[in-house]
Amino acid sequence: MDFRDIGYADVVVVGQVVNYEIVRDPVVRKRHQRFLDSLPPSSKLRETLAGPKSFITDYARFDIVVGEVLRGKAADRVTVTWDNSTFGEPDEMxxxxxxxxxxxxNSPMPPLRGPSATVMPNPAPATLTVLQAPCAGPFMFETSSKEAGLVRRMLDGRAE
Structure with missing residues (x-):
């Protein structure tokens, strides 16, 4: 992770994550099932591909109950998306x-932080999304972590 990517953030908040859910892509699942159905029942490929837990087009949606705004403007409660295609979204927060x-x-995104990446279009183009460069971790840290402290110092202009 390159912490200088914080410059791409439109909004930075501190708050509680609530109503966290994984939004599963029904179109991809239907297409995948049709493909599986086209394979012979005893096919090794069918067995191997039978049960993926998630697809790259899945994403998380949640609300943040905002306690503090460090950059930009945010309401007391903000609904956001998180497309963590590099690592997959956790089942729960x-x-x-x-x-x-x-x-x-619609803002520029941070540059690629690995050899290659697949970047999907945002599923909710009118909704803020968690800042995350392709092939890097998300800018989402427990407030007591050293990473959160570094981001605060960077936003205050006093980073090491």
Missing amino acids: GPGSFLIALRDP
Whole structure:
């Protein structure tokens, strides 16, 4: 992760994640099932591909109950998306307070941080999304973490 990517954030907040859910892509699932149905029942390929847990077009959607705004403007409660195509989204988010950097889907995104990436279009183009460069981790940190402290210092102009 390149922490200088925080410059791509339109909004940075500290708050609680609530209503976290994985939004599964029904079109891809239907297409995948049709493909599986076209294979012979005893096919090794069918067995291998029978049960993927997630697809690259799945994404997370959640609300942030905002306690503090560090950059930009945010309401007391913000609905956001997170397309963590590099690592997959966790099934659930634990309790606690997080520092989360967000980007307007129409704003420039950080550059690629690995050898290659697949970047899907934002599923909700009018909704802020978690800041994450392709092939890098998301800008979403527990507020007591050293990473959150570094982001705060960078936003205040006093990074090491």
